[in-house]
Amino acid sequence: MNSNIDLKKLERKAWTSYFDDGLFDLMFAIILITSVIRTVTDNAWFTLMMFSGVIIYILGKRFITVPRLGRVKFSSERVERQSKLTIILGIVFLITIGILVLSLQFDLPSLLSSIIMSIFIIVVFGIFSYLLEFNRMIIYGIMFAVSEGISGFYGETAGTYANLVFGIIAFCIACSYLIRFISNYPLPGKEVANAH
Amino acid sequence: MPTKRNGNKETKSIPKIDKLIHEPARLSIMAHLYVVESADFLFLMRQTGLTFGNLSSHMSKLEKADYIEVKKEFIGKKPHTMLLLTKKGRKAFQEYHKSMKEMFDELPE
Numbered sequence: 001m002n003s004n005i006d007l008k009k010l011e012r013k014a015w016t017s018y019f020d021d022g023l024f025d026l027m028f029a030i031i032l033i034t035s036v037i038r039t040v041t042d043n044a045w046f047t048l049m050m051f052s053g054v055i056i057y058i059l060g061k062r063f064i065t066v067p068r069l070g071r072v073k074f075s076s077e078r079v080e081r082q083s084k085l086t087i088i089l090g091i092v093f094l095i096t097i098g099i100l101v102l103s104l105q106f107d108l109p110s111l112l113s114s115i116i117m118s119i120f121i122i123v124v125f126g127i128f129s130y131l132l133e134f135n136r137m138i139i140y141g142i143m144f145a146v147s148e149g150i151s152g153f154y155g156e157t158a159g160t161y162a163n164l165v166f167g168i169i170a171f172c173i174a175c176s177y178l179i180r181f182i183s184n185y186p187l188p189g190k191e192v193a194n195a196h
Numbered sequence: 197m198p199t200k201r202n203g204n205k206e207t208k209s210i211p212k213i214d215k216l217i218h219e220p221a222r223l224s225i226m227a228h229l230y231v232v233e234s235a236d237f238l239f240l241m242r243q244t245g246l247t248f249g250n251l252s253s254h255m256s257k258l259e260k261a262d263y264i265e266v267k268k269e270f271i272g273k274k275p276h277t278m279l280l281l282t283k284k285g286r287k288a289f290q291e292y293h294k295s296m297k298e299m300f301d302e303l304p305e
Contacts, residue, residue, distance in 0.1 A: 011231035011232065014239075017243070074233060188241070
């Protein structure tokens with residue numbers, strides 16, 4: 001009914017439709033899987049390969065998402081939220097370095113540093129998930145934290161296996177979202193391109 | 197059954213309803229443009245579920261009423277058309293939203 005327009009819901013739907021492409025899930029999956037390959041092969045090149053996830057994300061947004069979904073500039077409120085996210089990202093980076101330095105300097109037991117890291121990961125992913133209104137992100141945070149915890153409890157090999165399992169799960173989720181996105185949003189006809 | 201007094205109250209807000217916005221497709225376009233700063237034609241097509249022809253015809257009516265504005269900008273070297281609500285359109289939508297809310301609030305349970 002006309003009187004029942006929920007404007008907040010409408011804006012949220014428009015915003016979250018950009019996450020329906022599964023590209024974030026794909027980026028996460030690639031980072032996890034390449035980190036596993038890096039550990040198994042002990043080849044430093046795979047550390048660089050982890051960034052391919054970010055590159056695929058950026059290219060995918062440009063060549064898959066935008067041509068199918070169109071362009072939008074969100075409200076200043078939404079932009080403000082993103083600025084907060086950038087600040088948090090900076091703080092997270094500093095805290096991560098701090099934790100690494102502390103664990104090396106004070107020779108913290110791996111179990112304790114794993115627990116600290118796991119809690120930290122969940123908090124960070126939780127904040128991101130809230131600010132981006134992207135609910136699946138908290139699931140990935142839990143996956144990261146669990147694999148970090150497994151690493152601390154059962155050793156690095158077990159942690160690597162956990163990463164592989166979570167990477168495959170994320171990859172399957174990414175594929176299902178991406179396939180659905182492509183079939184739901186086919187490339188528009190020429191008349192729409194001409195409207196631009 | 198609403199009383200005669202209630203009946204008068206119900207109809208009080210009706211004359212204020214902007215008929216141009218009240219049409220469902222145009223209402224959807226206006227609402228989507230209201231919650232963002234600007235959007236392109238494809239984005240509106242996807243969000244509203246309207247076909248190209250349908251959206252075009254409603255857009256022209258809204259543009260004629262000076263409710264929406266077409267803005268040309270460059271993305272890289274390519275020109276791109278973005279659509280946004282004018283001040284008049286934004287105000288009209290706010291008033292429409294308020295009137296509809298008032299009208300439904302006045303209805304008896």
